[in-house]
Amino acid sequence: MGLNKYTSQVKEIGHNQQVVFNYLSNFENLSAYLNSGLIEKITEKVPQIKITDFESDQDSCKFNITGLGVAEIKIVNREPFKTIKVESSGGLPLSFTFWIQLLPVDGYKTKMRLTLHAEMSMMIKMMAGSKLEEGIDNLAETLSKLPYQ
Template sequence: MGLSKYTSEIKLIDHKDEIVFNYLSNFEHLSEYINDGLLQKVTQQVPQIKITNFESDQDSCRFSIGGMGQSEIRIVNREPFKTIKLASSGSLPVEITFWIQLLPVSENQTKMKLTLHAEMGMMIKMMAGNKLEEGVNQLADMLTRLPYPKE
């Protein structure tokens, strides 16, 4: 198993850092966007992975991956308005640690960068490495477009 690092481009979100942090540090907001249609798109992109039974609470989300069982991603650290750190557990074939880093630019703009550390075997890296790089940037783009609440 080897550690690989994937980093998104720096993105700009047109909201205050506190609002962005509070929204992203609560997994319950994810359940509004993770639906059967989105899960089918993931399966189309990577046919070896079929995700079902998605559920979330404030600190974690759980889901099943076909043939592998139940997995979980949990928020393990929150540094208010700066960093949200997540880690995986369960039956994923990859161990991940993921950071969302926020930096205020102005009163109503925040820079965001995503960093993913993935501990995986060589075969998985060969199959999924490029998809992970692409996926981190797609996730960053998606997070910039979320309907963050008004103050």
């Protein structure tokens, strides 16, 4: 197993840093968005990955990835308005730590960058490594367009 690092492009969000942090640091907010059609869009773009049985609470979410097993993701650290640290658990053949980093631009804009450290076997890296590079940017783009409230 080797550690691999993937970093997204910096995205700008048209909302205050505190609003963005409060929204992203509560998985219940993401649950409503995911269940409103995003899971189906992911499956359309990457048909070999089918996500089902999505559940969440404020600090964690759990879902099944067909062919891989149950994934569980937990928020393990919140540094108010700056960083959200997430770790995986569950039955997937890789483990990861994920950071959402937020920086204020001004009172109405926030810059966001995602960083993923994934521990995976060489075989999984060969199969999924390039998808993870592309996926981290796609996720950043998606998160930058969420309906922050």
